[in-house]
Amino acid sequence: xxxxxxxxxxxxxxxxxxxxxxxxxxxxxxxxxxxxxxxxxxxxxxxxxxxxxxxxxxxxxxxxxxxxxxxxxxxxxxxxxxxxxxxxxxxxxxxxxxxxxxxxxxxxxxxxxxxxxxxxxxxxxxxxxxxxxxxxxxxxxxxxxxxxxxxxxxxxxxxxxxxxxxxxxxxxxxxxxxxxxxxxxxxxxxxxxxxxxxxxxxxxxxxxxxxxxxxxxxxxxxxxxxxxxxxxxxxxxxxxxxxxxxxxxxxxxxxxxx
Amino acid sequence: xxxxxxxxxxxxxxxxxxxxxxxxxxxxxxxxxxxxxxxxxxxxxxxxxxxxxxxxxxxxxxxxxxxxxxxxxxxxxxxxxxxxxxxxxxxxxxxxxxxxxxxxxxxxxxxxxxxxxxxxxxxxxxxxxxxxxxxxxxxxxxxxxxxxxxxxxxxxxxxxxxxxxxxxxxxxxxxxxxxxxxxxxxxxxxxxxxxxxxxxxxxxxxxxxxxxxxxxxxxxxxxxxxxxxxxxxxxxxxxxxxxxxxxxxxxxxxxxxxxxxxxxxxxxxxxxxxxxxxxxxxxxxxxxxxxxxxxxxxxxxxxxxxxxxxxxxxxxxxxxxxxxxxxxxxxxxxxxxxxxxxxxxxxxxxxxxxxxxxx
Amino acid sequence: xxxxxxxxxxxxxxxxxxxxxxxxxxxxxxxxxxxxxxxxxxxxxxxxxxxxxxxxxxxxxxxxxxxxxxxxxxxxxxxxxxxxxxxxxxxxxxxxxxxxxxxxxxxxxxxxxxxxxxxxxxxxxxxxxxxxxxxxxxxxxxxxxxxxxxxxxxxxxxxxxxxxxxxxxxxxxxxxxxxxxxxxxxxxxxxxxxxxxxxxxxxxxxxxxxxxxxxxxxxxxxxxxxxxxxxxxxxxxxxxxxxxxxxxxxxxxxxxxxxxxxxxxxxxxxxxxxxxxxxxxxxxxxxxxxxxxxxxxxxxxxxxxxxxxxxxxxxxxxxxxxxxxxxxxxxxxxxxxxxxxxxxxx
Numbered sequence: 001x002x003x004x005x006x007x008x009x010x011x012x013x014x015x016x017x018x019x020x021x022x023x024x025x026x027x028x029x030x031x032x033x034x035x036x037x038x039x040x041x042x043x044x045x046x047x048x049x050x051x052x053x054x055x056x057x058x059x060x061x062x063x064x065x066x067x068x069x070x071x072x073x074x075x076x077x078x079x080x081x082x083x084x085x086x087x088x089x090x091x092x093x094x095x096x097x098x099x100x101x102x103x104x105x106x107x108x109x110x111x112x113x114x115x116x117x118x119x120x121x122x123x124x125x126x127x128x129x130x131x132x133x134x135x136x137x138x139x140x141x142x143x144x145x146x147x148x149x150x151x152x153x154x155x156x157x158x159x160x161x162x163x164x165x166x167x168x169x170x171x172x173x174x175x176x177x178x179x180x181x182x183x184x185x186x187x188x189x190x191x192x193x194x195x196x197x198x199x200x201x202x203x204x205x206x207x208x209x210x211x212x213x214x215x216x217x218x219x220x221x222x223x224x225x226x227x228x229x230x231x232x233x234x235x236x237x238x239x240x241x242x243x244x245x246x247x248x249x250x251x252x253x254x255x256x257x258x
Numbered sequence: 259x260x261x262x263x264x265x266x267x268x269x270x271x272x273x274x275x276x277x278x279x280x281x282x283x284x285x286x287x288x289x290x291x292x293x294x295x296x297x298x299x300x301x302x303x304x305x306x307x308x309x310x311x312x313x314x315x316x317x318x319x320x321x322x323x324x325x326x327x328x329x330x331x332x333x334x335x336x337x338x339x340x341x342x343x344x345x346x347x348x349x350x351x352x353x354x355x356x357x358x359x360x361x362x363x364x365x366x367x368x369x370x371x372x373x374x375x376x377x378x379x380x381x382x383x384x385x386x387x388x389x390x391x392x393x394x395x396x397x398x399x400x401x402x403x404x405x406x407x408x409x410x411x412x413x414x415x416x417x418x419x420x421x422x423x424x425x426x427x428x429x430x431x432x433x434x435x436x437x438x439x440x441x442x443x444x445x446x447x448x449x450x451x452x453x454x455x456x457x458x459x460x461x462x463x464x465x466x467x468x469x470x471x472x473x474x475x476x477x478x479x480x481x482x483x484x485x486x487x488x489x490x491x492x493x494x495x496x497x498x499x500x501x502x503x504x505x506x507x508x509x510x511x512x513x514x515x516x517x518x519x520x521x522x523x524x525x526x527x528x529x530x531x532x533x534x535x536x537x538x539x540x541x542x543x544x545x546x547x548x549x550x551x552x553x554x555x556x557x558x559x560x561x562x563x564x565x566x567x568x569x570x571x572x573x574x575x576x577x578x579x580x581x582x583x584x585x586x587x588x589x590x591x592x593x594x595x596x597x598x599x600x601x602x603x604x605x606x607x608x609x610x611x612x613x614x615x616x617x
Numbered sequence: 618x619x620x621x622x623x624x625x626x627x628x629x630x631x632x633x634x635x636x637x638x639x640x641x642x643x644x645x646x647x648x649x650x651x652x653x654x655x656x657x658x659x660x661x662x663x664x665x666x667x668x669x670x671x672x673x674x675x676x677x678x679x680x681x682x683x684x685x686x687x688x689x690x691x692x693x694x695x696x697x698x699x700x701x702x703x704x705x706x707x708x709x710x711x712x713x714x715x716x717x718x719x720x721x722x723x724x725x726x727x728x729x730x731x732x733x734x735x736x737x738x739x740x741x742x743x744x745x746x747x748x749x750x751x752x753x754x755x756x757x758x759x760x761x762x763x764x765x766x767x768x769x770x771x772x773x774x775x776x777x778x779x780x781x782x783x784x785x786x787x788x789x790x791x792x793x794x795x796x797x798x799x800x801x802x803x804x805x806x807x808x809x810x811x812x813x814x815x816x817x818x819x820x821x822x823x824x825x826x827x828x829x830x831x832x833x834x835x836x837x838x839x840x841x842x843x844x845x846x847x848x849x850x851x852x853x854x855x856x857x858x859x860x861x862x863x864x865x866x867x868x869x870x871x872x873x874x875x876x877x878x879x880x881x882x883x884x885x886x887x888x889x890x891x892x893x894x895x896x897x898x899x900x901x902x903x904x905x906x907x908x909x910x911x912x913x914x915x916x917x918x919x920x921x922x923x924x925x926x927x928x929x930x931x932x933x934x935x936x937x938x939x940x941x942x943x944x945x946x947x948x949x950x951x952x953x954x955x956x957x958x959x960x961x962x963x
Binding site for chain 2: 658660661663664665667668669670671672673674675676678679681682685686688689738739740742743745746750751761765766768769770771772773774775776777779780781782785786788789792822825853854855856858876879882883884885886889890910911914915918924927928930931934937938941942944945946948949
């Protein structure tokens with residue numbers, strides 16, 4: 001189910017601007033990997049290269065290799081649509097489809113990918129909503145619009161929508177930055193549960209969050225404004241936060257800059 | 259939402275094969291090849307079957323293209339990709355389908371219009387000309403258009419501007435709501451109805467004669483709502499902080515509007531007015547009803563019939579002679595040039611002034 | 618400095634809410650302030666009066682349009698010996714006058730339906746082409762050119778329609794007659810292609826730019842995050858459009874279409890130049906004949922001698938006025954509803 005990601009020599013551009021340069025790393029399966037770093041260091045851009053969402057941005061271009069187990073996401077003949085089905089994503093701001101009900105939101109990805117019987121669909125929707133710890137809150141109003149939920153509920157709805165299609169990897173781009181502390185806690189608990197089944201990569205601005213939820217942490221930095229972002233180091237989260245091997249990481253974590 | 263289910267009668271070809279991201283795809287050059295192929299097929303069928311209309315050739319080619327790429331994609335890539343391709347090819351075909359008449363319109367006007375268009379055409383009237391005689395010109399019609407449009411602008415621009423100021427700067431309550439609603443309604447009035455109103459009010463009731471001014475009033479009715487709408491949009495773009503800054507300095511509201519708000523938005527307002535002018539300059543129907551047309555130069559818009567460029571096109575078309583058709587095309591070319599220049603200048607002003615409105 | 622302090626205590630209200638200014642009349646230091654505000658208030662009064670007057674003028678014009686048309690129309694209707702709704706002739710100059718709008722109503726509705734059926738799908742496709750399919754470098758210029766095309770005067774469309782489109786359609790009509798002639802609706806008995814179908818095609822071409830540009834704006838406003846949500850689920854481009862773009866843009870497209878319909882209903886000159894009118898209802902849309910409200914007013918005007926002839930035309934114009942009001946009003950309602958809707962989700 002969950003897969004390992006091996007990135008080597010990955011560089012991404014916006015038009016002529018190099019956003020991230022020459023990144024290589026390994027993301028372990030069934031674990032949470034957190035990306036931290038100052039604003040503009042390219043951690044979100046890098047995340048979006050992992051399911052080929054970067055190239056939908058106008059001018060977005062990628063060089064390098066991203067191996068999902070033994071397949072290169074950027075190999076010839078690989079369909080980006082199939083990649084995104086395999087590597088799910090949750091965004092910074094909750095984005096349920098505004099015209100769809102809660103049920104239809106969760107079922108949206110399934111309906112794209114094949115035909116299901118009504119009962120099958122209902123089972124998967126329930127399982128996904130339970131998986132996102134949202135079932136008890138919404139089971140009585142599955143036909144109400146998803147946009148009527150609170151911010152935290154909407155984000156969990158988006159997680160349910162992403163896991164309903166059983167992806168191998170789940171990417172989360174600052175999933176809690178638009179949420180209040182209680183909702184944040186709920187999502188963090190959920191991430192802990194989800195890593196049993198998925199490979200999870202999470203971008204966060206919040207270092208306590210990285211320390212709380214992740215097994216491994218990658219620190220990104222950039223030399224200056226307009227310079228491409230680079231991976232400084234990646235290691236066990238404990239090591240990064242207690243005894244990082246690079247000075248810049250320690251400076252950032254101890255709040256000396258960024 | 260339920261349509262998502264309906265479309266999916268147990269598809270197997272599109273289900274992701276577990277563990278593989280590699281899907282069979284048509285090569286990148288496929289759409290171009292299909293387009294070329296279907297163009298050839300369209301021409302071939304057209305020639306063999308002896309269809310004389312190029313429109314049919316085009317329609318056949320379009321149909322072959324859409325169906326061909328759909329079938330090929332279904333076979334190679336599966337249903338979902340095929341649907342995506344179907345949508346893509348339909349969108350392209352629709353675009354081409356729409357571009358052809360619009361390009362043809364411009365091309366024909368330029369080609370046929372340039373035949374009779376020369377300096378004499380621009381500075382002569384139709385006085386003493388017969389319909390089937392070559393020669394003559396649009397001078398009287400240009401005079402008529404300039405005067406009628408000028409008068410209409412003189413009436414509509416101030417009223418429209420003030421109304422917009424009222425709606426944005428003062429507008430609260432029932433009156434403002436009613437004005438907003440009726441401005442919208444007024445936008446939709448057909449030009450012939452505006453003409454009928456002036457006809458019944460000015461000519462049938464007040465018993466005035468057909469004149470350029472009567473036409474100008476109808477044009478003003480058509481112009482007002484356009485000016486109100488565009489000015490409103492521009493005034494709304496002026497940041498409230500600017501108004502408050504001025505008011506906080508103790509400047510009265512009316513001076514704030516005149517000295518701060520209007521100058522900030524003036525570029526956009528000018529653009530809106532010019533676009534409105536361009537729109538009414540091409541109106542024919544009210545002129546037919548109210549100005550009545552004339553073959554000779556009449557410099558006085560307040561007395562006796564005049565001509566105008568769009569009316570002239572209609573008149574020469576109605577005459578139905580080769581020479582008059584040439585004149586109609588030439589006048590249409592002059593009219594398009596006039597309207598396009600107004601549009602380009604207006605949009606130029608909008609672009610040039612845009613950064614200053616704080617967007 | 619001391620003179621400006623009281624102003625800070627009492628800043629002019631920002632928006633329209635005027636205070637009475639009657640506070641502290643006997644207070645000496647405030648007297649000049651009150652005076653200064655007084656002159657401002659006279660200017661304000663004049664300015665407000667002017668701008669409000671302009672707004673009222675607009676309302677008066679609207680009322681006058683409805684009123685004058687109704688009065689003249691009632692003259693004509695009371696003298697009319699025929700049934701205004703069902704009579705198939707237009708003899709307003711005869712004594713007694715006999716005229717009816719049956720043919721005009723039929724022609725206007727049929728040509729507008731044809732125009733909408735052709736223009737709306739194509740306009741949506743072009744709008745999608747500009748926002749989602751065209752190469753980025755092309756989409757800007759294409760949008761610009763389409764906006765410019767909206768400005769081409771209708772008489773030019775009419776001239777092109779009459780002298781270029783009509784001859785080119787005859788072959789197509791023969792073809793349609795060969796395959797669809799049995800339906801009677803698409804039967805074609807030679808002659809010039811000056812039929813309601815031609816009118817519909819020309820109107821479609823004319824309203825295409827306006828529907829396209831409004832729809833394009835709506836599609837462009839679809840929040841990026843809704844499209845990314847669909848993309849991240851592994852949706853193809855078409856599925857993204859169906860899941861997030863079309864649902865978001867639906868009401869906008871409806872109102873754009875209604876605006877286009879309003880134009881098609883009231884179009885005069887282009888119809889007058891391509892249609893060969895007749896006072897009967899032709900069963901086939903491809904055969905010449907029929908008429909529309911606006912076209913009839915323009916074509917019959919110069920023969921309408923005397924007040925009765927003109928009043929009869931005004932009566933038909935009033936019907937057209939009411940129809941366009943209803944259509945435009947409906948379009949506005951849809952837009953207003955959409956504003957509330959998108960506001961709730963912002």
